[in-house]
Amino acid sequence: EDQVTQSPEALRLQEGESSSLNCSYTVSGLRGLFWYRQDPGKGPEFLFTLYSAGEEKEKERLKATLTKKESFLHITAPKPEDSATYLCASSDYSSASKIIFGSGTRLSIRP
Amino acid sequence: DVKVTQSSRYLVKRTGEKVFLECVQDMDHENMFWYRQDPGLGLRLIYFSYDVKMKEKGDIPEGYSVSREKKERFSLILESASTNQTSMYLCASRLSRGLKIGEQYFGPGTRLTVT
Numbered sequence: 001e002d003q004v005t006q007s008p009e010a011l012r013l014q015e016g017e018s019s020s021l022n023c024s025y026t027v028s029g030l031r032g033l034f035w036y037r038q039d040p041g042k043g044p045e046f047l048f049t050l051y052s053a054g055e056e057k058e059k060e061r062l063k064a065t066l067t068k069k070e071s072f073l074h075i076t077a078p079k080p081e082d083s084a085t086y087l088c089a090s091s092d093y094s095s096a097s098k099i100i101f102g103s104g105t106r107l108s109i110r111p
Numbered sequence: 112d113v114k115v116t117q118s119s120r121y122l123v124k125r126t127g128e129k130v131f132l133e134c135v136q137d138m139d140h141e142n143m144f145w146y147r148q149d150p151g152l153g154l155r156l157i158y159f160s161y162d163v164k165m166k167e168k169g170d171i172p173e174g175y176s177v178s179r180e181k182k183e184r185f186s187l188i189l190e191s192a193s194t195n196q197t198s199m200y201l202c203a204s205r206l207s208r209g210l211k212i213g214e215q216y217f218g219p220g221t222r223l224t225v226t
Contacts, residue, residue: 031210031212032211032212032214034214034215036217041220041222042219042220043115043201043203043217043218043219043220044154044201044215044217045217046214046215046216046217049213049214051211087154089154091212093210096142096159096161096207096212097144097156097159097161097167097169099156099215101153101154102153103151103153104153
């Protein structure tokens with residue numbers, strides 16, 4: 001069964017303390033791997049799409065990378081405003097509607 | 112910038128009522144989605160529409176129906192609301208790109224409470 005597993009469930013960091021969030025996926029034939037940020041009570045906000053192993057995308061303090069089995073969201077020198085839940089999702093070629101979301105990593109940055 | 116709007120941020124309805132949730136996107140996207148999000152269960156797909164008047168059941172369509180009469184508008188209907196439909200409802204839209212799948216853009220969500 002296709003799955004997306006995110007770890008850790010929750011992460012508390014000090015401001016400036018860099019870390020990585022993990023997203024493991026098991027889909028046969030990855031079509032796209034997505035990262036979203038979700039603030040409490042709001043809809044997810046698109047961050048990155050990765051299509052093939054080795055690909056990297058960067059935006060401000062965030063950098064997403066992709067291997068054949070997992071994706072990482074690296075956060076460099078985070079600030080309190082980076083606190084949010086980060087969702088990972090995968091899509092394969094079986095169906096345009098089938099997008100599997102992970103349960104998210106709740107990130108908290110202490111000033 | 113893509114904008115997806117939902118008709119209400121908060122809604123309180125009584126058991127048995129018919130409930131309409133509306134979603135509008137302004138970027139001419141072909142694909143639209145309705146999800147519900149519950150703690151511990153993540154995002155679950157209710158219905159998908161790949162174009163006007165086209166729809167496909169998602170993972171949890173029971174108790175819901177949808178309507179897509181215009182490209183920009185996708186409505187979710189709860190035929191007879193029940194307490195187990197209390198949830199956060201999220202609409203999303205996506206440009207259809209053929210083989211290269213695009214990202215989804217989400218609305219702000221509607222927090223529905225059924226009493």
